[in-house]
Amino acid sequence: MSRRLPLLLLLLAGCSKGPQADLQYIGEARSIAGEWALVNEQAADGKLTGPYIATMHKSLRQQIETAKAALTVPDSAYAHEMATLVATPDNAPPQELRHHADRLKQIEDSLESA
Amino acid sequence: MNPLELTLGIMTAVGGFVDISELVFAAKAGSKFGYALIWVFAIATVGIMVFGEMSGRVAAVAKQPVFNLMRHRLGLKLGMLTLLASLIANLITCAAEVGGVAMILNYLTGAPFRLMAVAGALVLMASMWVLPFKWIERTYGLLGLFMIVFAVALVAIHPPWDQIAGGFVPQIPKGLSTKELLIFAYFAVAIVSAVMFPYEAYFYSSGGIEEEWGPKDLPMNTITCTIGFGLGSLLSIAILASSAQLFTPANVDPQLLGSSALEVAIPLGTTGLVIALLGMLFAISGAAVETCMANAYSLSQFFGWEWGRHRKPWEAPRFTIAWVSFFVVALLIILTGIDPMQLVEYAVLFSILVLPLTYLPLLLLAGDRSYMGEYANGRLGDTLGWLYFVLISLAAIGALPLYFLTSGGQA
Numbered sequence: 001m002s003r004r005l006p007l008l009l010l011l012l013a014g015c016s017k018g019p020q021a022d023l024q025y026i027g028e029a030r031s032i033a034g035e036w037a038l039v040n041e042q043a044a045d046g047k048l049t050g051p052y053i054a055t056m057h058k059s060l061r062q063q064i065e066t067a068k069a070a071l072t073v074p075d076s077a078y079a080h081e082m083a084t085l086v087a088t089p090d091n092a093p094p095q096e097l098r099h100h101a102d103r104l105k106q107i108e109d110s111l112e113s114a
Numbered sequence: 115m116n117p118l119e120l121t122l123g124i125m126t127a128v129g130g131f132v133d134i135s136e137l138v139f140a141a142k143a144g145s146k147f148g149y150a151l152i153w154v155f156a157i158a159t160v161g162i163m164v165f166g167e168m169s170g171r172v173a174a175v176a177k178q179p180v181f182n183l184m185r186h187r188l189g190l191k192l193g194m195l196t197l198l199a200s201l202i203a204n205l206i207t208c209a210a211e212v213g214g215v216a217m218i219l220n221y222l223t224g225a226p227f228r229l230m231a232v233a234g235a236l237v238l239m240a241s242m243w244v245l246p247f248k249w250i251e252r253t254y255g256l257l258g259l260f261m262i263v264f265a266v267a268l269v270a271i272h273p274p275w276d277q278i279a280g281g282f283v284p285q286i287p288k289g290l291s292t293k294e295l296l297i298f299a300y301f302a303v304a305i306v307s308a309v310m311f312p313y314e315a316y317f318y319s320s321g322g323i324e325e326e327w328g329p330k331d332l333p334m335n336t337i338t339c340t341i342g343f344g345l346g347s348l349l350s351i352a353i354l355a356s357s358a359q360l361f362t363p364a365n366v367d368p369q370l371l372g373s374s375a376l377e378v379a380i381p382l383g384t385t386g387l388v389i390a391l392l393g394m395l396f397a398i399s400g401a402a403v404e405t406c407m408a409n410a411y412s413l414s415q416f417f418g419w420e421w422g423r424h425r426k427p428w429e430a431p432r433f434t435i436a437w438v439s440f441f442v443v444a445l446l447i448i449l450t451g452i453d454p455m456q457l458v459e460y461a462v463l464f465s466i467l468v469l470p471l472t473y474l475p476l477l478l479l480a481g482d483r484s485y486m487g488e489y490a491n492g493r494l495g496d497t498l499g500w501l502y503f504v505l506i507s508l509a510a511i512g513a514l515p516l517y518f519l520t521s522g523g524q525a
Contacts (some may be wrong), residue, residue, distance in 0.1 A: 051224030
C-alpha cells in the first residue's frame, strides 16, 4: 500500500475537479490582484516607469485570464470575482483591487478549511 | 596572487551568481514562507562552493575539463546519457534565461517581447563572438553587480534582522498542513537545484582551462569560490527577505520576473527600479551566455573536438557551430510563445535530476591521487563532497513526486 500511495495521490491530483481543484487558480488570482494593487499604488507615487507599468499590467491581466480559463467551475462566486477583475481598467484604484484580493482570499480560506 | 585579478575574480563571481531561477524562487520562497528557507540557500551555497572549488582545482591540476573526465570515469554509455541529460537541462535553462532577457528588456523599453528576444539574443551572440573568454565572464559578472541594489533596498526597508538571522538556522515552520509541508519541501529542492545548477561547474572548470590555470592559481580559485559565491548568495537572500517583508503582508505570491524589481522600487523609487532591472538584465544575460557555452564545452570535450574561446571562432569550427546552434534553438523555444517562467520550473526540475550524475565523476576525480597528486581532496573536501552528493541525490529522488503533488509549488 505504501508504494501505491504516491501514485494514488498523483492520480487524484490529476483527476480532481470542482472548487478544491480550482483553489490553485483562486490563489493565483488573489495574488495577482494584490500585486496589481501594489503596482498601481507605487505608480501613483511616481516610483515606477511608464514601460514597466504597462508591461506589468499586461502580464498581470494575461495571468488572470489564464487562471480564469482554467477554472473547472466557471459559474461560481470566485469565477465572477475573477471576471470582474479581468474587466477592471489597468489604472483602477489600489483599494478596489485590494477589495477583490480580499474577497478571493476569503473564498480561498473557506475552501481550504472545508 | 595579483590583488587586482583576485578582486575582479571575486566581483565577477558575485555579479554572476544570480540567475533567473534564483530570482524567481527567492521571491516566491520569501512570500510563501517568510525567512524559513534562508538556510536552504545557505546550505546549497556551501555545496556550490565545494563543487566549484573542486572543478576549478581539477582544471588547474589535471588540466581536464569535467566532460572529458566524465566519459573516462563513467564509460561511454553512461557518459553519453549524462551528456544528453545535461544538454537538455542546460538548453531549457538557456531558453529560460533568453526569455528572461526579453522580459527585462520589455520592462525597460515597453517594446514587444518577441522583438526583444531576437534583439537580446543577437547582442549576446555578438558579444560571445567578439569577446575573449575572460571578458565575456567579466563583462556580465561585473555589470551584474548592479544587483547589489537589492541588498540596499533590503536595508532601506528596515527588516527584522534578528528574524533574518534566525532564517539561517535549519528549520521547518511550525503548524504547516501536509499540503504546505509538501510545498515547503518542493521549494527546498528547487532552491538547491537553482543554486547548484550543473552548468556552473562546466563553465567554471572550462574557464579555468581557457585561462590556463595551474597549481599557482589554486588559492585564487578557493577564494573566488568561497567569498564570491558567498557574497553572491547574499543577494538572493536579500531578494527573499524583501519579498517576505513586502509581499507576504499584501498576500502576493510573485509570479512575474518584474515582481522582484518592485521590491526595489518600493523603497528606492524609479532610480532603484531601473538599476534593479539593469542588474537583472546583466545577471540573466551572463547566465544565458554561460549555459549556452557550457553546452558547447560539454559536447566538444566529450567528442574530443577543438574547443575554447581563446581560439578564433573559425579555429574551433564545431565548437562555434555548437554554441551558435544552442543559442538559436533556445531563442526558437522562446519564440514558440512558451512562458519563460514555466521554463524556469522545468529547468530547475530537470537540472536537479542531472545533478548527481554531473558531480559524481568530479568528486571521484578530485579525490584520486593518481590524477591530482598532492592536490587531491583532503578529509574535509571528501566528507563535504560526499555529504552533498547524498543531499543532491535525495533531492533528485524527491523532485518529480514533489513537483506533481504540489503542481509546481502552487497547490
